[in-house]
Amino acid sequence: MIKTEFGIMDTIDPEKNYVKYEPQKYGCVAIDDDKYINDWWPQLMLIQTYTQSLSRPSFALDRYGVTLIPPESLPALQDIVISDKRINHDHNLIALADRISQAIDEQKYMIHFGV
Template identity: 35%
Template sequence: MLAHDFGIMQETPEKGSYISYEPEKYGCISVHDDYILPICPKLGELKCFRHSLDRPGYGPAYYGITLIPPESLGGFIEATLGCPQLSELTALLTEAQRENKFVIHFGI
């Protein structure tokens, strides 16, 4: 199963690279790729960071690690609304937004 993992970062990311696959460290949830693909065009417009705060970009890194800043979470939430299969992800994103936390995404 191809899946993307999303978790809330309890601490603001530090400078340096996030290159290790550590979904358990962030209490990640897995979302099947079939549900992420349709929303990728909307996500591609949102500011994110690729592996490091020194590498800004747009949208999640499909195959890598993405740091999603609090200011982009509203757009992520909007993209997930209306898809029942993404309700757990919507809840996670909403919690992170409420707490003003970064979300980490591990691509497939």
């Protein structure tokens, strides 16, 4: 499995450049990049994100770097995850959907670490 990881950021520093790989710091959930992200890519391209810092707006995920996902983009990401029929057979997707729900409820940014 080539993993990609998603976690919740307790706080976000608008001046910081998030380039360090720290999945344990954000309680990340890992999913199989090749299995899911490729299939989701057309939908992900519609989601506003940031690459490494809030000064670098983007769309989708940085497949090989760090992406910051703002609270307003999380419902769209959640829709992608929970509409995937494989969620019924993959505990990692269920865990990801739960983490997204938590971030939505708490109005927090998520962080994504690419492959």
